[in-house]
Amino acid sequence: MPSMRQLLPLLLSAATATSTVAQSPATTYRATERKVNDLVHTKLDLRFDYAKRYAYGQEWVTLKPHGYATDSLRLDAKGMDIKAVSLVRNDVPTPLKYTYNQRKLLIGLGRMVPAGEAYTIYIEYTAKPDELDIKGSEAIGGAKGLYFINPDSAVAGKPVQIWTQGETESNSAWFPTIDKPNQKSTSEISLTVPSKYVTLSNGALVSQTPAGLGLRRDTWKMDQPHAPYLFMLAVGDFRKTTDTWRGKEVSYYLEPQYAGQARAVFGKTPRMLEFFSERLGVAYPWKKYAQVVVRDYVAGAMENTSASLFGPHAQGSAREVADWDYTLVEREIAHELFHHWFGDYVTAESWSNLTVNESFSNFSEVLWAEHEYGPDAGAAQAYRSRQNYLGNPANHSRLLARYQYADKEDLFDAVSYQKGGSILNMLRTYLGEAVFFSGLKTYLTQNAFGTGEPHQLRLTLEQASGQDLNWFFNQWYYRPGHPVVSIDYAYDAARREQTVTIKQTQPGPIYQLPMAVDVYLNGRPQRHQITVRQVTETFHFPAASRPELVNVDADKVLLWQKTDNKSLTEYAAQLRLASRYLDRREALAAAQTQLKAQPADALARQLLTAGLTDKSPVLRQFAIEAFDLQIVAQRKAAAPALARLAATDASVQVRAAALTALGSLKDKQYLPLFTNALANPSYRVQGAALLGLLGLRPEQALARAATFEADNKGSLTVALVQVYGQAGSPAQWPLMRTKYDAADPPTRFSLLGSVGSMMGRTDDAMALTEGITRIKDLTVRYKPYLDASRLIGLLRQIEQQQATRPNAALVAQMVTAAVAEIEAAK
Numbered sequence: 001m002p003s004m005r006q007l008l009p010l011l012l013s014a015a016t017a018t019s020t021v022a023q024s025p026a027t028t029y030r031a032t033e034r035k036v037n038d039l040v041h042t043k044l045d046l047r048f049d050y051a052k053r054y055a056y057g058q059e060w061v062t063l064k065p066h067g068y069a070t071d072s073l074r075l076d077a078k079g080m081d082i083k084a085v086s087l088v089r090n091d092v093p094t095p096l097k098y099t100y101n102q103r104k105l106l107i108g109l110g111r112m113v114p115a116g117e118a119y120t121i122y123i124e125y126t127a128k129p130d131e132l133d134i135k136g137s138e139a140i141g142g143a144k145g146l147y148f149i150n151p152d153s154a155v156a157g158k159p160v161q162i163w164t165q166g167e168t169e170s171n172s173a174w175f176p177t178i179d180k181p182n183q184k185s186t187s188e189i190s191l192t193v194p195s196k197y198v199t200l201s202n203g204a205l206v207s208q209t210p211a212g213l214g215l216r217r218d219t220w221k222m223d224q225p226h227a228p229y230l231f232m233l234a235v236g237d238f239r240k241t242t243d244t245w246r247g248k249e250v251s252y253y254l255e256p257q258y259a260g261q262a263r264a265v266f267g268k269t270p271r272m273l274e275f276f277s278e279r280l281g282v283a284y285p286w287k288k289y290a291q292v293v294v295r296d297y298v299a300g301a302m303e304n305t306s307a308s309l310f311g312p313h314a315q316g317s318a319r320e321v322a323d324w325d326y327t328l329v330e331r332e333i334a335h336e337l338f339h340h341w342f343g344d345y346v347t348a349e350s351w352s353n354l355t356v357n358e359s360f361s362n363f364s365e366v367l368w369a370e371h372e373y374g375p376d377a378g379a380a381q382a383y384r385s386r387q388n389y390l391g392n393p394a395n396h397s398r399l400l401a402r403y404q405y406a407d408k409e410d411l412f413d414a415v416s417y418q419k420g421g422s423i424l425n426m427l428r429t430y431l432g433e434a435v436f437f438s439g440l441k442t443y444l445t446q447n448a449f450g451t452g453e454p455h456q457l458r459l460t461l462e463q464a465s466g467q468d469l470n471w472f473f474n475q476w477y478y479r480p481g482h483p484v485v486s487i488d489y490a491y492d493a494a495r496r497e498q499t500v501t502i503k504q505t506q507p508g509p510i511y512q513l514p515m516a517v518d519v520y521l522n523g524r525p526q527r528h529q530i531t532v533r534q535v536t537e538t539f540h541f542p543a544a545s546r547p548e549l550v551n552v553d554a555d556k557v558l559l560w561q562k563t564d565n566k567s568l569t570e571y572a573a574q575l576r577l578a579s580r581y582l583d584r585r586e587a588l589a590a591a592q593t594q595l596k597a598q599p600a601d602a603l604a605r606q607l608l609t610a611g612l613t614d615k616s617p618v619l620r621q622f623a624i625e626a627f628d629l630q631i632v633a634q635r636k637a638a639a640p641a642l643a644r645l646a647a648t649d650a651s652v653q654v655r656a657a658a659l660t661a662l663g664s665l666k667d668k669q670y671l672p673l674f675t676n677a678l679a680n681p682s683y684r685v686q687g688a689a690l691l692g693l694l695g696l697r698p699e700q701a702l703a704r705a706a707t708f709e710a711d712n713k714g715s716l717t718v719a720l721v722q723v724y725g726q727a728g729s730p731a732q733w734p735l736m737r738t739k740y741d742a743a744d745p746p747t748r749f750s751l752l753g754s755v756g757s758m759m760g761r762t763d764d765a766m767a768l769t770e771g772i773t774r775i776k777d778l779t780v781r782y783k784p785y786l787d788a789s790r791l792i793g794l795l796r797q798i799e800q801q802q803a804t805r806p807n808a809a810l811v812a813q814m815v816t817a818a819v820a821e822i823e824a825a826k
């Protein structure tokens, strides 16, 4: 599950700087929950009160004392009314004594039950998730467990839905259970719902029966054990699209208006099932695989066993879906599916060990990209992950296997996800594909329907490889941080020898780093395997003449920060000779750095120009954005290629980036290019073209904007608002306001500048109030994630622009109040 806190800074980082809130030190050792009783089977019968937002539940939960006899049972049950608790024997209930404190239900069993003897408890209860008293950090991602969406139909056009989110320990807000990841239970969930709705839950739908008064009772049965946090239900007006894989049902539940795109979004699922099953040597173990898209979801997506749940970003019109890149939804589909091995089949024993769930799913995003789109796409995804971890210094002090933490929700960070995924990718290269995956197969087989922690992973990889791996796991899993190195090169002509010196400069212990070094002579690489073990270490390689390139970490998989003391000439050789994505990216980045220091550097310009025709669309876009087109020499070098990319590139992202770059030139020779691109089916391309037109012909841009009013999404919506904000009359403020209010928070941030432009020149007091309030509200709401001073600057700019206009006094007063509120916000 990608958590909201992880997602939000990512989404906002394009618009604003991010800041990290310091964590309070936490030194308590977080032991795995002791097993006194083991869950065996959970049978639930639920009805819903949409008006009160209640669930009325009956539960029959079967358990066994784990290792010792016990006379009591402790269940997690959050914010419920408990109506009855009894022991059920031969269908006869015997009331039991219990105490309940709104969090824990402590039940006296009336006798010592021997270890291993099954007993069944009946509980009648009301779950009241909306009245749950949620404290502290739990409130950030939401911990209600059970969510009623638009239950009273108050919002016209918005679907009425019920869905659940269990991870980490929120499912105990809708059924009493032992809400810990080291428990597993089979399940049978009956849902009585209005018969117009569709239901989804774990396992197979075994019966549907009329339940009177326009109601229907659906029963879902899961006969394989899974952890309580993976239990789910969803109820709503979903339209189901069905595929199959190896005879199993694969289904996609979307709102009816988006059902036509179900296969465009989720249609690769059967092939993913095949690929992951083959690669892992363990066939997808569950009876079916469903994916459902719901409104107002609190995170990105969630791997509920056999029924993954996605937020509303995973549905869209055909044109919207065509504009998505890999990172948006396809990556998530792979991620949640891979959890059905790492997470659902073998589950992290405790939240401290979350890495054995999330690092694997993060790694699967690379595996699928590589399989589906080739090695460049896999490496591009791996690079994004690595940078995501490296980019935030707060990550560098957090352990991957983390037995100390302040809050279990903290584990859902770029360490458990991206650092861990990067480490697995590195381990795959170090051990080799076959050995690595055979080790994973053993891990999955030995711990099937059980739990895992990194030591179990190490032991199975040791078994597969015949090597001790303590050194690897100790440095990567049980210590924080990563190596920071500088790399220096020298050639000794007399000795016919190339040397490479690697110096580790990170604080703390040194790392042991096995890696490949490719030494290129006459265009051909000679590969050497080395292992760095010292603080400073020099390696010697025979070379008859000075090599064109020495490529350290030639597989480009190490998780490290390096200062690579290479000349641009060497990077030019790297771009020409070394074939990997990251080899090329490093060379282009070096050229970009050089051009910032020396804007007229011919070699750097030449490298970036080559980047414009790189086979990776990600690198073509990188090269486009690396040019500074205000510099004449760079403009001359890039512009012809940019015009070609803008008109013909296969990737809509690349086309849009080229149009945006050319738009910054405000050169009328590109007018036909922008005009033609406005007819492109891609919203991205249209949006970039419209802004290009805005720079040249504001009146035409306004006229074209009007023609897009009926159908605009994403980048095109942002462009429309920008056209109105910069060139429109104050009469267009209501159009801008409507689009702003309909946008998600990250899009709203990209609209703020345009709102500011309009506020700077409108004389409508109502519009001024609406605009300034919106800027202020968004800033207050997301203050921890953004650079508030920039937005205060925007408010001050409005005040300045209004200083000579009729509402100057009003605006000054509003801005002062808004700034005070922003500054007071936490």
Ligand SMILES: [Zn+2]
Binding pocket: 001, 002, 335, 336, 339, 357, 358, 361
């Ligand atoms: Zn996940």
